[in-house]
Amino acid sequence: MTLSQSSLNSDCSKILKTKAFPKIMQAPSLTHLQQLEAESIHIFREVVAECQKPVMLYSIGKDSSVLLHLAHKAFYPSPLPFPLMHVDTTWKFREMIEFRTKMVNEHQLDLIVYTNPAGLEQGINPFIHGSALHTEIMKTDALKQALNKYQFDAAFGGARRDEEASRAKERILSFRTTTHRWDPKNQRPELWNIFNTRVRPGESMRAFPLSNWTELDVWQYIFQEKIPIVPLYLAKDRPVVERDGMLLMVDDDRFPLKEGETPQTRSVRFRTLGCYPLTGAIESTASTLSEVIQEMLVARTSERQGRLIDRDEVGSMEKKKQEGYF
Amino acid sequence: MPGTSNTIPQDIAAYLKTQEEKTLLRFITCGSVDDGKSTLIGRLLWDSKLIFEDQLATLQADSKRVGTQGGDIDYALLVDGLQAEREQGITIDVAYRFFSTDKRKFIVADTPGHEQYTRNMATGASTASLAIVMVDARKGVLTQTMRHSYLVSLLGITHVILAINKMDLVEYSQATYSTIKTSYEQFATNLNFQEVVCIPVSALRGDNIFHRSPHTDWFHGPTIMGHLETVDIQSDVSQKPFRMPVQWVNRPNLDFRGFSGTIASGQVRPGDIIVAPSSGKTSQVTRIVTYDGDLDSAETGQSVTLLLQDEIDISRGELLSAAQARPTTADQFEATIIWMHDGPLLPGRKYLLKAGTRTIPAQISELKYKVNVNTLEHLASKTLKLNEVGICNISLDHPISFDPYRDNRQTGAFILIDHYTNATIAAGVIDFALRRADNIHWQSVEIHKDARATLKGQKPFILWFTGLSGAGKSTVANMVEKKLHSLGRHTYLLDGDNVRHGLNRDLGFTDVDRVENIRRVAETAKLMVDAGLIVLVSFISPFRSEREMARMLVDEGEFLEVFIDTPLEICELRDVKGLYKKARAGQLKNFTGIDSPYERPDDAEITIEGATQTAEQATLTIVKALETQGLIPSS
Numbered sequence: 001m002t003l004s005q006s007s008l009n010s011d012c013s014k015i016l017k018t019k020a021f022p023k024i025m026q027a028p029s030l031t032h033l034q035q036l037e038a039e040s041i042h043i044f045r046e047v048v049a050e051c052q053k054p055v056m057l058y059s060i061g062k063d064s065s066v067l068l069h070l071a072h073k074a075f076y077p078s079p080l081p082f083p084l085m086h087v088d089t090t091w092k093f094r095e096m097i098e099f100r101t102k103m104v105n106e107h108q109l110d111l112i113v114y115t116n117p118a119g120l121e122q123g124i125n126p127f128i129h130g131s132a133l134h135t136e137i138m139k140t141d142a143l144k145q146a147l148n149k150y151q152f153d154a155a156f157g158g159a160r161r162d163e164e165a166s167r168a169k170e171r172i173l174s175f176r177t178t179t180h181r182w183d184p185k186n187q188r189p190e191l192w193n194i195f196n197t198r199v200r201p202g203e204s205m206r207a208f209p210l211s212n213w214t215e216l217d218v219w220q221y222i223f224q225e226k227i228p229i230v231p232l233y234l235a236k237d238r239p240v241v242e243r244d245g246m247l248l249m250v251d252d253d254r255f256p257l258k259e260g261e262t263p264q265t266r267s268v269r270f271r272t273l274g275c276y277p278l279t280g281a282i283e284s285t286a287s288t289l290s291e292v293i294q295e296m297l298v299a300r301t302s303e304r305q306g307r308l309i310d311r312d313e314v315g316s317m318e319k320k321k322q323e324g325y326f
Numbered sequence: 327m328p329g330t331s332n333t334i335p336q337d338i339a340a341y342l343k344t345q346e347e348k349t350l351l352r353f354i355t356c357g358s359v360d361d362g363k364s365t366l367i368g369r370l371l372w373d374s375k376l377i378f379e380d381q382l383a384t385l386q387a388d389s390k391r392v393g394t395q396g397g398d399i400d401y402a403l404l405v406d407g408l409q410a411e412r413e414q415g416i417t418i419d420v421a422y423r424f425f426s427t428d429k430r431k432f433i434v435a436d437t438p439g440h441e442q443y444t445r446n447m448a449t450g451a452s453t454a455s456l457a458i459v460m461v462d463a464r465k466g467v468l469t470q471t472m473r474h475s476y477l478v479s480l481l482g483i484t485h486v487i488l489a490i491n492k493m494d495l496v497e498y499s500q501a502t503y504s505t506i507k508t509s510y511e512q513f514a515t516n517l518n519f520q521e522v523v524c525i526p527v528s529a530l531r532g533d534n535i536f537h538r539s540p541h542t543d544w545f546h547g548p549t550i551m552g553h554l555e556t557v558d559i560q561s562d563v564s565q566k567p568f569r570m571p572v573q574w575v576n577r578p579n580l581d582f583r584g585f586s587g588t589i590a591s592g593q594v595r596p597g598d599i600i601v602a603p604s605s606g607k608t609s610q611v612t613r614i615v616t617y618d619g620d621l622d623s624a625e626t627g628q629s630v631t632l633l634l635q636d637e638i639d640i641s642r643g644e645l646l647s648a649a650q651a652r653p654t655t656a657d658q659f660e661a662t663i664i665w666m667h668d669g670p671l672l673p674g675r676k677y678l679l680k681a682g683t684r685t686i687p688a689q690i691s692e693l694k695y696k697v698n699v700n701t702l703e704h705l706a707s708k709t710l711k712l713n714e715v716g717i718c719n720i721s722l723d724h725p726i727s728f729d730p731y732r733d734n735r736q737t738g739a740f741i742l743i744d745h746y747t748n749a750t751i752a753a754g755v756i757d758f759a760l761r762r763a764d765n766i767h768w769q770s771v772e773i774h775k776d777a778r779a780t781l782k783g784q785k786p787f788i789l790w791f792t793g794l795s796g797a798g799k800s801t802v803a804n805m806v807e808k809k810l811h812s813l814g815r816h817t818y819l820l821d822g823d824n825v826r827h828g829l830n831r832d833l834g835f836t837d838v839d840r841v842e843n844i845r846r847v848a849e850t851a852k853l854m855v856d857a858g859l860i861v862l863v864s865f866i867s868p869f870r871s872e873r874e875m876a877r878m879l880v881d882e883g884e885f886l887e888v889f890i891d892t893p894l895e896i897c898e899l900r901d902v903k904g905l906y907k908k909a910r911a912g913q914l915k916n917f918t919g920i921d922s923p924y925e926r927p928d929d930a931e932i933t934i935e936g937a938t939q940t941a942e943q944a945t946l947t948i949v950k951a952l953e954t955q956g957l958i959p960s961s
Binding site: 032074189193198212223 | 338342350420423430431448452573574578625627631678
């Protein structure tokens, strides 16, 4: 760095110690996506090298698609050194399950599908029991049961810090107690790229390789790398019902139509995917990836708004996380 | 307008192409409470159009409910994520925020200004390339400003923006700006900064953040964003010698043996000669393998898999390096450490040190001094407490390869982990290797443990008795030894009180001395096991970490922990030596169980109920257990 480059005016900027490096050659800087990719790969490898029994939580959404792509990159040419696990609430969009099957076949994935048997027996239904109970039993409890059942000591997830305020402070490697609780006041400091992966028996780690990615980064990366995603992310005419300000898709005949409600066909797409009764669509004509990104750039509504679970009460995501929700 | 993405790109493909060229800058903001750090970040997010409508609605509601701006929008609330903190009105942990302009993506670590949160600042600084140090124009450079700047410098950041904030409250006075700038620059000459840029701003009003302020026409420097978008931080690291810690050995089949890692510095090309410093063996890089195809060269920061010409023994933890510019390999070095845990540093205790991808047992062999982070004064100290910084010598169980931190931030850094709780308790930067490490070599001996043990016709092991004073450790240990002796075993009993009369005569009863006490006894016991003896150790040994350390000194199966579990009330009732009485009367300080903790074993091999079992019964239980485990022949 020379004086003329760095200081636009000598009044405000001063070189305190100049190291006169002769520039041998200008190294081509990595782009932001290359840096994010390299960081994610580093996290994958570090956890796999140090943990006994890792698993990747696969939720079928776009973040999971990116996560899976990065995992393949991290261990290439070796196959994935861990299984994938989908906590299936039985209320996912049908197209999600089709996509899941397709991915498993194409990549020869070792996929565990887990559903909370007690919840299944009780017939937990988000339309009847509400989003809070459904999420607690079919997602939070189910995840804990599955982790206990298979004794995984590390679980990769696709959460990003830009999704929600409480996530912004979560570590890349997030420690969980034997009861899977997250204690935001007692997190391990995380310095450089040196990760402390040590846990005692029964304790575990959640690892978030996409921590530093934003929604836009994810979309740009999908575009750049041509990563397959569930078609629900692209706009299409779909049957929807407007309820409590949200556009809900009538994905199967379990959808109880209220009196006077008739599904309307509208051109919609989804910004996030989860259980169809809890995931709001947005009206859109963006039927290609580049159109989606274009819409994103002018979007004025943040991503999780389409999800009912965050809006139940103020700070609800933080509470869910403490209880063990991903 | 520079830096904002507010125009809808018409040609999306062309737009995405330009977006792919963006670089990434990580920076931190630091300053005292109320200097306006969160407000500054909130403003950067706001001005870069990263606030969505629903976030705005939440923000407006929160501003009314708990805001500090009298119902106006409180940008700080955007940043203060966790609910509890929102209510307190201050930031208490490291929060990462993201925003992006047409030129760069930014990752901001928002780090708190409170004194007790030094560790969070160090955490945020460790990955940052630039620091924005905030001062309040009304207050100028404060003690905290100095502390933050010292930490920024310690963590190796060389680019600093001094943001002189709240200029609106001093009528945008040039004189105020100049005074603060001069006093900061004077102070900063003591630190390792390459560049300091001073900018007068008002985070709340947006002056000189994204847009040049009409109120400071006397100022001709860059805006905050102007500088963030153009500062060059890449060239330093890529010109350093090649380093890559091996994370994972990639072996999909017998014909492929690759070394996967992230390049810490420098570049690599096929044909380059690299060295594995732990063995000193060199080889040539033949391929740089990635999912996207082989590369002609790879840069600092890339995650790759290298294939080598020769079959040399390389495993995880090796620091692959340019053969013509090798790192230091040593088992002792001087380091500056930041203590990050509630419990104090105990010199002599075995900790785990993780540097790069290597984890090894290590101990602080000498704490030279601690640094008063406000004045940079050196203070004599025996220990470090939470958020204290100290200079110390560290010795490792095995040598590692590294570079001094000032030469390389990636290969000169480490963390310390507590053996027992697995907490990350300290972060450190390596200053330099201690040469004396090179001069003490292991004397290789030809008669080994097995040979000695065979001659005695026994298996050597340690029987480690732990428990409160008066629990009955010595009585039981004594009886067990007599029994073993009568069975023809070669034994030795190390008793706490006896050893304190000789070998450990110089040690007291503080936590630091207790750790050293056990370290010496454990090392002695280890030598005796090496000599082929059965060693009985009878020590209170109140801390799990030290018992664990003793266990690790010998081979697996050679260490049996015997917990004499006698309740405190009973020990106190017995009070054979009258010590409890003295301790209760305050005449004896740091007495285990009274004013010094005893950490119960979680998984002792043998537990004796001291309240119900007699010494004879206990002896029988222990001898039986030894027989069952095959450590002594069955009688």
